[in-house]
Amino acid sequence: MKAVRAVFFDAGMTLIGPSLLLQEVMALVLARHGVDADLDALRAGLDRAEDYYLQTVRSERDIWSDRARILAMWDNYYRTALEAAGVQADEAKLRQWTREIIREFEDPQLWVPYPDVPETLAELRRRGFRQGVISDWTGPLERILAAHGLLEHLDFVLTSGEVGAAKPNPYLFRLALRRVGVSPEQAIHVGDTYWTDVLGARVAGIQPILLDRKATRPPADCPVITSLDELLVLLDGTGASKTQEVGEPLGPADRPDDGQVEAVLPE
Numbered sequence: 001m002k003a004v005r006a007v008f009f010d011a012g013m014t015l016i017g018p019s020l021l022l023q024e025v026m027a028l029v030l031a032r033h034g035v036d037a038d039l040d041a042l043r044a045g046l047d048r049a050e051d052y053y054l055q056t057v058r059s060e061r062d063i064w065s066d067r068a069r070i071l072a073m074w075d076n077y078y079r080t081a082l083e084a085a086g087v088q089a090d091e092a093k094l095r096q097w098t099r100e101i102i103r104e105f106e107d108p109q110l111w112v113p114y115p116d117v118p119e120t121l122a123e124l125r126r127r128g129f130r131q132g133v134i135s136d137w138t139g140p141l142e143r144i145l146a147a148h149g150l151l152e153h154l155d156f157v158l159t160s161g162e163v164g165a166a167k168p169n170p171y172l173f174r175l176a177l178r179r180v181g182v183s184p185e186q187a188i189h190v191g192d193t194y195w196t197d198v199l200g201a202r203v204a205g206i207q208p209i210l211l212d213r214k215a216t217r218p219p220a221d222c223p224v225i226t227s228l229d230e231l232l233v234l235l236d237g238t239g240a241s242k243t244q245e246v247g248e249p250l251g252p253a254d255r256p257d258d259g260q261v262e263a264v265l266p267e
Contacts, residue, residue, distance in 0.1 A: 004235065006182045007124055008173070008201075010191030011135035011157075014211050015121075015150060018105075019112040022046055026078065029100045030087065037087055045085030049077045064136035064166035071138070074102050106139045108147035114213070120228040121153035124235075130180035132156040134173060134189065136166050136196060155180055167193075168200030177204070190231060198222050209234070 009015055018025070023042035030037045056063065056073055063069050078098040082089075089097070104110055124131055131154050135141060138161035145151040156179040160166040163175065177187060184205030191197025192211045198220070201208040209231065210224045218224070225231055 004129070004186060004188055004207075006130040006132070006177075006180045006187040007231075007235075008132050008134050008176050008187060008189040008206070010189075010193070010197050010211075011133050011137055011141055011145070013192045013213070014114075014190060015117050015133070016111045016113050016144065016148070019110055025104050025110065026081065026101055029097055029104060032100075033093070033097065035087065035089075037085065041085040042081065045081035045083070045087075048084040049081035052080050053077050062166050062169070064138070064160040065164050065169075067138040067161045070161065071102065075099065078102070106144075108144045111144050111148070113148050113150060114228070116228040118149065120231060121150060123232060125153045127235075130155050130182065132158065132176050132179060134158050134167065134176050134191075136160045167191075167196035168203060170200060170204035173201055173204035173206055177206075190225075190228070194218070194220060 020028075021043075023039050023046060026042050027037050027039055053073070056076075060069070063073060075095070075098045078101050079094055082094060082097065087094075121131060133141070133145070133154060133156070135158070137159040141159050142151060142157050145154070145157065151157070156176065158172055158176055158179070160172065163172060165171040167173075173189065177184060180187075185207075188207045188209055189197060189201035190209045190211055191201075192213065194210060198208040198210055202222075208222045210218070210220050210222055211228075212218060212224050212226050215226045223234060225234065
């Protein structure tokens, strides 16, 4: 097989995560308006909202390609959470608060890179890999990545809101290949969601790698890693600076013993 020349990443929960819990962000917004909300109640409300979210994204697979639809979805999501948490207000106030909560997540300070990200991106760049982000995102993702010093390591950032296509649509992945001038066999894609990241990359002919930061060991038919440190192990078994063909296994301690996943990229 051809040597890997490009590494693509998802953004949210792969490169960056929220610096505050969702209920904490909601509580901060509500406090500005004199509402003292209980964090446990907000967390329970978010559990109810998560049911709505999953139902929506599963029934509207292309929703991430349309900023207006995504904003409407998040508006309903946070309204569901607030109402389930027992926060009482009229329609105008609820709309105002949900929109303020949504805008909070456009602030780069509400996002933080995972500890393994800056060093991994810098090392991949040093080794000569082309790198980019493919993300279902509608806000100012480049500004967020730049604020945390990540953008300088990337050749491109593609978001569903700007391109008008959402994962698992292979168009995003094929556009990424054109941006860096490599064939599908010369690229890998790392993301935390099976049905968008893994399936989308695979349809485009790109080797997917599922990132399982919580170490839940999900059943998967692709390599699974729990940190980006393991990505370097996959790219070459020693973590040395030489670019190798993908195909190196993780160590025995990193492999699941239940037969679900072999952490070896296929030849």
